[in-house]
Amino acid sequence: MQVFNNYSKYGLLAKLFHWATFIALLVQVPFGFYLVGLEFSDQRIELENVHILVGITIFYITLTRLIWKFFNPSPTENKSFFKGQVLIGKANHILLYLCIFAITISGILKKLYMGENLNFIFFKYGFEKDNFVLADAYYEVHIYANYLLLALVALHVFAVIIHHFIFKDKILNKIT
């Protein structure tokens, strides 16, 4: 299996990034919604720390993925079945990346503006001061960006199903 992307297929690394992010998000989104419903306790604090650690890992994976994509561009072969199709696909991909950054960065900023010290895995960092108004605002972004992510992923998967069953162009072979 080739490591680099080529004209028609994603390489091993791009595939790993895609499916690792998919699995991490599959766990992280329901986990986030579950977390907000919990009563305050030591166990809740521990679970929130796991949520933060997984979230920061997703942030690093997405950053590394985009750096890799810069040096090794995605396959350019695109069969078009209607006008604007390639553009819609590209817009969907760009918005997915932006959404993951909006979620992770807003989560980070919420905690930092709460005046907490955050574990960024390689280092620890905290603002010296808190600002609860900004913390609340970033938390709103965190929530709405999660809803947007769900909508974009639904569209993404819907497109894959249409490609597979209607256009019959075996699009899944590109990334599996």
Ligand code: HEM
């Ligand atoms: C959390 C869920 C998912 C996210 C965030 C996501 C994100 C992405 C992104 C950003 C790309 C573009 C990669 C690039 O070229 O830079 C992509 C491509 C792709 N994804 Fe997903 N994906 C998700 C789930 C899925 C699922 C469940 C499937 C299959 C049913 C799938 C199938 C594909 C395919 C076939 C491509 C290649 C599309 C093409 O090059 O035309 N994805 N995905």
Ligand code: HEM
């Ligand atoms: C892609 C990664 C992430 C996803 C998908 C995600 C998802 C979620 C979701 C769905 C919620 C529940 C929102 C609500 O309905 O109120 C939530 C809550 C939360 N998230 Fe995230 N999150 C991610 C990353 C992060 C990061 C990196 C941080 C902080 C560094 C963070 C901090 C929080 C906090 C503090 C809460 C509120 C928990 C509480 O106190 O009730 N999240 N997250």
